[in-house]
Amino acid sequence: MAVNPDLVGREFAPTAPYLVGREKVREFARAVFADAPEHTDLEAARALGYADLVAPPTFAIVVQELTLRQLMSEPDSGIVLERTVHGEQRFRWTRPIVAGDELTARLSVASVRALGANAMVTSETAITDADGAHVVTATSVLVIGGAE
Template identity: 50%
Template sequence: MSINPDLQGRSYPAAEVYDVGREKIREFAHAVKASNPAHFDVEAAKALGHSDLVAPPTFAIIVAQRADAQLVQDPESGIDFSRVVHADQRFTHHRAIVAGDRLVAELHVDGVRAMGGGAMITTRSEISTEEGEKVATTTSSILVRGEGQ
């Protein structure tokens, strides 16, 4: 099955809420070898003016990938996840992600470009709180390899 070119311009609504917890922040910070004390110690985060632990900047990928899953699982997309290669990821933060945030992400397919037997797909996740406060925007590009590639 080939990639559906009509994906471009499609949006997927925010799905389930992601609860940002202290332990999730600490685990992620350890995994990415972050060293800022504000990722581990509440008092250090508060000393910097935050209400609670601060997530490393790339923590937004957790919420964004949940939104990306809607596209990959859409039977109309033509995406075979076993053929996906992650090509690019960018983050724009509107404010820090902190423990206690309840986040949702709306996914937008900004581009679909045929490449040989495959396609490059660019998506944008608009991450916000349940109340609608903008938190981050992530932009991702994936290459879906064609058959025989």
């Protein structure tokens, strides 16, 4: 099955709220070698004016991944995990993610582009806080290989 071009414009239900934990921020910072003290030291983060630890910028992928699961499990998508690679990632920030944030994400499909036997699916995930304020928009491009 080819990737369904009718995915373009499709919006998915918002995810359940994700509570950003202090230890998750520290673990992620270690995993991506983000060694700035505001990622691991509460006092350093507070000295910079934050209420809690500041997540490294790419932490947003943790929340976005919840929406990508929705897209990839859509029965009519034509997206096959075994033939999918992550081609590109971008973030557009309003503010940093901070431990204690309760974030909700909502994915929409921006484009589906044929590339020979393959397809490129671009999605945008808007991530908001508990007050509904925008935090970050994460844009992903998935490259899906054609049938063998």
